[in-house]
Amino acid sequence: MTSLDRLAMYTEMVRIRQYETRILQEYHGDKTPAWDIGAGLIPGEMHLSAGQEPAAVGVCAHLKKGDAITAPHRPHHFALAHGVDMNAMTAEIYGRTTGLCKGKGGHMHLFDPENHFSCSGIIAQGYPVACGQALAMKRKGTDNVTVAVAGEGAANQGAFHESLNLAAVWNLPVIFVIEDNDWAISVPREASTANTSNADRAAGYGIPGVRVEDNDVEAVFEAAGAAVDRARSGEGPSLIEVHTLRLLGHFEGDAQAYRPDLETVDERDPIPRYAASLMEAGELTEAQADDIKAAADAEVDAAIQFAVDSPIPTPEDALQHVFA
Amino acid sequence: MTTTENPTRRITTAKAMAEAIGLEMQADPNVFVMGEDVGAYGGIFGSTTDLFAEFGADRVIDTPISETGFIGAGIGAAVEGLRPVVELMFVDFYGVCMDQISNHMAKIHYESGGAVKVPMVLMAATGGGYSDAAQHSQCLWGTFAHLPGMKVVVPSNPYDAKGLMASAIQDDNPVIYLFHKGAQGLVWMEKNPRSIADVPEEAFTVPIGEAAIAREGSDVSIVTLSLSVQHSLDVAEQLEGEGISVEVVDLRSLVPLDRQTVLESVAKTGKLLVVDEDYKSFGLSGEIAAVVAETDPTMLTKPVSRLAVPDVPIPYARTLEYAILPTREKIAAAVKDLMA
Ligand SMILES: Cc1ncc(C[n+]2csc(CCOP(=O)(O)OP(=O)(O)O)c2C)c(N)n1
Numbered sequence: 001m002t003s004l005d006r007l008a009m010y011t012e013m014v015r016i017r018q019y020e021t022r023i024l025q026e027y028h029g030d031k032t033p034a035w036d037i038g039a040g041l042i043p044g045e046m047h048l049s050a051g052q053e054p055a056a057v058g059v060c061a062h063l064k065k066g067d068a069i070t071a072p073h074r075p076h077h078f079a080l081a082h083g084v085d086m087n088a089m090t091a092e093i094y095g096r097t098t099g100l101c102k103g104k105g106g107h108m109h110l111f112d113p114e115n116h117f118s119c120s121g122i123i124a125q126g127y128p129v130a131c132g133q134a135l136a137m138k139r140k141g142t143d144n145v146t147v148a149v150a151g152e153g154a155a156n157q158g159a160f161h162e163s164l165n166l167a168a169v170w171n172l173p174v175i176f177v178i179e180d181n182d183w184a185i186s187v188p189r190e191a192s193t194a195n196t197s198n199a200d201r202a203a204g205y206g207i208p209g210v211r212v213e214d215n216d217v218e219a220v221f222e223a224a225g226a227a228v229d230r231a232r233s234g235e236g237p238s239l240i241e242v243h244t245l246r247l248l249g250h251f252e253g254d255a256q257a258y259r260p261d262l263e264t265v266d267e268r269d270p271i272p273r274y275a276a277s278l279m280e281a282g283e284l285t286e287a288q289a290d291d292i293k294a295a296a297d298a299e300v301d302a303a304i305q306f307a308v309d310s311p312i313p314t315p316e317d318a319l320q321h322v323f324a
Numbered sequence: 325m326t327t328t329e330n331p332t333r334r335i336t337t338a339k340a341m342a343e344a345i346g347l348e349m350q351a352d353p354n355v356f357v358m359g360e361d362v363g364a365y366g367g368i369f370g371s372t373t374d375l376f377a378e379f380g381a382d383r384v385i386d387t388p389i390s391e392t393g394f395i396g397a398g399i400g401a402a403v404e405g406l407r408p409v410v411e412l413m414f415v416d417f418y419g420v421c422m423d424q425i426s427n428h429m430a431k432i433h434y435e436s437g438g439a440v441k442v443p444m445v446l447m448a449a450t451g452g453g454y455s456d457a458a459q460h461s462q463c464l465w466g467t468f469a470h471l472p473g474m475k476v477v478v479p480s481n482p483y484d485a486k487g488l489m490a491s492a493i494q495d496d497n498p499v500i501y502l503f504h505k506g507a508q509g510l511v512w513m514e515k516n517p518r519s520i521a522d523v524p525e526e527a528f529t530v531p532i533g534e535a536a537i538a539r540e541g542s543d544v545s546i547v548t549l550s551l552s553v554q555h556s557l558d559v560a561e562q563l564e565g566e567g568i569s570v571e572v573v574d575l576r577s578l579v580p581l582d583r584q585t586v587l588e589s590v591a592k593t594g595k596l597l598v599v600d601e602d603y604k605s606f607g608l609s610g611e612i613a614a615v616v617a618e619t620d621p622t623m624l625t626k627p628v629s630r631l632a633v634p635d636v637p638i639p640y641a642r643t644l645e646y647a648i649l650p651t652r653e654k655i656a657a658a659v660k661d662l663m664a
Contacts, residue, residue, distance in 0.1 A: 036514050038454030043642055045456055095455070095641030106457040106640030121459040122417060123389050156388035157420065184389055186365035192388035253512050258364045315647030322636050 001221060003283050009061060009217050010278055011292050013053040013271050016077045018296035019086065020048045022304060023076070023093065027252055037253060041308070042093055044106055049077040051215075051247035054270050055179050056081040058220025059147060059240070062228040066144040068116030068133045070126030073108045074179075075119040078149055084112045090303040096310035103313040104321065116146075124150050124157035127176070131163050134172040134231075145173040145231040152241070153184025155198050164205040164239070173231035175224065176202070176239040181246035186258040202239035209239040215270045245270065332522040336509025338370030340482040340523050341447070344489035345409055346375055347527040349383060352407060355493055358385040358394055359411030368413055369449045369508050391421035395446065399429050402444040407493055415448035415464050415502060429498045430473030445492045447501040450478075451551055451601055452638045452645060454506070454513055461638035461645070463550070466600075466607030468500045469578040475499040476578040477532055480507060480553035482521045484576055487530025495532065504551040504601075516554040533580035537589070541571035544659050545589040547612050548599040549575040552650055556599055559655045568663055578608060583615050587623075590616055594625035595662045599650050604632035631658050 023042070030040040037044065049056070052074070060081035063069075071078045079089055084100070092099030093107045100110050108121035116133065120126050130148030137144040154160060155178055167174045178198050182189055195201055202209030208230070210223045220242055227238035245268050249256050256262060278284035335343070349355045357372055357379075363386040366373040376384045387394040391412060398408040412418065418425065425446065432440050452461030469476045475497055479485040485503065492499040509519035538553055539560050546556045553574045560570035573589050575582065590596045596616060598609040609630040616624065631650045639645050 035512055036454075037512050038514055038642070043455035044640065045460070095644075101640075103641035103644055104458075104637075104639045106455060109457055109459065109640070121457070122419065125420070153389045156390045156393075158390070158392055159420070184360075185368070186361045186363070187386045187388070191386055313641050313644050315643055318639050318644040318647040319634065319636060 001218060005061065005221070006218070006278060006283055009057050009221065010274055010284065012057045012081055013217065013274065014292050015296040015299065016053050016056065016080050017050060017271055018293060019080060019300050019303075020050050020076055022300045024048060024248070024252065026304065035253065043095070046107060046252040047074040047250065048248050048252070049074050051245035051269060052179050052181060053077050054215050054217035054220050055177060055242040055244055058217045059175070059177055059224040061221055062224050063145070063147065066116065066137075066142060068130070068137075068144070068146040069118075070130040070133070070146070070148050071117070071119040072123065072126060072150045072154060073119070073121045074151070075108070075110055079110055079112070079117055079119075082117055083115050084110065084117050086299060086303040087306040088112070090307040091310045094307035094310070095312070096307055097313050097317070098306070098310040102317065124154040124159040126150060127159050127163035128166070130174055131166045131170070131172055134167065134174045135170065137173060143232045145175060145228055147175045147177055149177045149179065151184060152178055152180035152189050152198070153187065153192060154178075155201065156192055164202065164207060164237070167237035168206045171234070171236040173234070174237040175227045175231055176237065178239070178241040180241055180243045182261070183246055183250065183259070185250045185254075198239060198241040207237050207239055209241065211241040211243065213243050215242065215244045215268070217270070217274060330524050330526060332524045334520050335482055335523050336370070336520050337479065337482045337485045337503065338367075338508040338510065339373055340486035341371045341489050341503065342366070342373040342375055343523075344486040344527075345372065345493070346378060348490060348493040349375070349379055351527070354405060355407045355409065356383040356385065357409045357411070358387050358398065360387055360389060360413050362386060362411050367411060369503070369505055370510060371411060371447060371503065391417055392424055395421045396424040396428065398444050398446070399424060399432070399442055402442045402498075403432070403440055407443050409445045409447065409493060412446060412448040414460050415450045416459050416462050418448070418464060418467070425474070426471050430471055433497065434473055441496050442498045443496045444498050445489075445501055446498065447503065449505050450502045451504040451506055453649060455640055455642055455645060457640040458637035463502070463602040465502050465549075465578055466602045469608065473498070474579065475532055477501045477576070478549045478578060479503060479576065480538070480550050480574050481518055482509070482523045484530050484536070486523050487528050488532060488576065490527060491529045491532045494529070499532070502550070507551045507554060516551070516558070518554040518557065530576070532577050533582060535576055535582035535585040536574045537585070538572040538574040539570065541569040541593065543569040543593055544595040544597060544662050545571045545573060545593045546597045546599055546655070546659070547573045547575065547586055547589070549578070549608075550601065552599045552601055552655075555650070555652045556655055559652050559659065563656060563659060568659060570659060581611070581615075586612060586615055587619055591623045594623060596624060597629045597631065597655075597658050597662060599655055600630070600632040601650055602632060603635055604630060605635050607632070626662050629658050629662055631655060
């Protein structure tokens with residue numbers, strides 16, 4: 001890992017954070033005073049990934065054109081880190097015709113075939129699809145890989161276990177990524193999962209697994225590098241569990257009354273921590289950090305403007321696209 | 325101040341459901357609740373509000389995200405004589421657990437020649453209208469009703485929600501209890517005032533299998549259920565001012581289906597509009613039309629009219645979603661078409 005790698009990862013994390021910070025503002029901006037989830041320029045559920053950037057950035061740093069990702073209901077960080085166009089993604093979140101899915105999908109259902117990116121709002125159901133994409137890559141003789149992402153809660157769903165076995169027995173180029181943010185909505189990990197590490201579960205399926213304990217992008221980068229190399233060279237699947245942090249509620253509007261760790265959340269934010277460590281190492285200056293943030297904000301402003309200026313679909317559009 | 329014998333107060337549909345479950349839990353130690361976020365959170369749609377504080381983690385159990393596992397466990401517990409109330413958070417998640425529901429919960433009694441009972445309630449949130457898109461906005465009651473062996477209950481208001489929940493828990497059969505998010509009276513969603521209403525504090529039941537005449541009328545029968553009852557009542561009030569008398573039949577359950585009440589209403593008005601937020605083809609609206617056609621199509625003075633989701637997944641953007649939902653405007657237009 002070079003200094004350039006580190007700076008690039010920092011920049012990408014800031015880009016994602018600035019994006020979601022702005023989406024958060026815009027989402028809430030026009031829902032008050034009578035808070036109504038269906039109202040406003042961005043209607044519907046909103047699951048933000050703030051705090052989980054290290055997982056996406058550390059993994060996606062190793063991906064190249066043709067590699068695929070299946071993401072869950074909390075997809076923004078992986079989408080942006082994988083190169084999904086910010087304008088088209090934002091327009092989709094705003095339900096516009098210029099959106100990735102022409103306004104049909106929304107924030108939980110982003111589809112970008114060019115980047116082989118998709119997500120699903122049904123827990124763990126991206127795992128089997130990832131196996132199929134990996135199977136296709138293998139049969140086509142490419143060295144592309146698929147990354148299957150979900151939360152620690154999703155790892156108790158049957159599809160997760162079926163997929164691990166499929167990937168192992170078919171020796172598929174899949175990297176299973178589990179973002180353990182301690183919570184599945186209001187249910188803490190220890191109440192849902194007897195096993196403390198999904199790396200152990202991977203071992204049960206004959207797959208190498210690593211648990212990255214401290215939400216550190218460099219540690220994720222190291223683990224993902226090994227896993228992606230393995231997959232590209234035909235050695236089969238791997239699993240990486242990242243112990244990460246949900247900075248915000250499960251969805252916007254979640255009061256988090258169930259959560260005892262709220263007070264310490266801000267001090268565990270991985271981005272300021274990484275900035276401090278880069279500065280200490282002399283790899284980042286305050287001025288550079290300001291520039292990085294300003295550049296991100298400018299890109300985000302432009303994406304929001306693009307979305308807001310884009311046309312709203314017509315009622316007739318609702319009947320299109322049921323069949324090819 | 326006066327005290328009445330049967331005190332009522334205005335509560336939401338969500339609260340009414342939770343209250344019914346709580347009363348049944350007090351009355352019968354075999355009743356317990358499980359599902360995702362039903363504990364401290366109180367259910368994502370409020371259907372288990374305050375139960376955790378009253379009954380504790382032994383009887384209000386937060387589950388892993390393992391619907392096949394915990395719905396199947398509900399079946400097993402029911403077979404052994406407990407009375408589980410299991411929540412599937414959104415009905416859309418049926419896909420990951422339908423084998424337990426259809427091949428096990430719904431078939432065990434028949435397969436066993438009546439030897440084994442499955443006294444279980446499976447409740448789930450349905451419906452759209454708030455841009456939750458294709459995987460979180462479906463109704464799907466027609467899908468469950470199509471598969472034999474489970475009762476399907478669909479309340480439209482707080483009173484029925486409480487009474488039908490009590491009946492569902494006391495029933496010796498598996499009951500699917502589908503509540504519409506938009507009729508729960510949630511603070512974070514647009515709501516019809518009809519989602520908050522007078523409900524007696526005491527325990528009571530509403531029998532499963534009896535439709536209600538939610539409003540009497542003489543010109544057109546709207547046969548409907550769930551949130552669409554609330555919309556239809558709004559439309560009926562509005563059209564009264566235009567001289568059109570609309571009768572609203574609230575089915576309240578699909579299985580069993582109260583054919584008699586439907587037929588009596590249609591016999592009276594001669595005109596039938598079925599309003600259904602589920603998909604149009606192969607579902608409830610066709611079934612209701614068939615009930616009339618099989619009995620006596622000559623009771624109709626106009627062909628049956630059906631307003632339902634036009635066989636597309638539920639889209640995200642508001643304009644798209646409202647283009648396919650049975651809105652008040654579309655209900656009113658359909659009634660006027662029948663009157664033309
Ligand atoms: C099959 C299924 N069950 C339940 C849900 C509802 N649900 C959405 S997100 C979520 C929690 C997911 O937890 P986790 O996998 O840890 O991811 P996180 O939200 O923490 O990122 C649940 C239960 C769903 N979408 N799909």
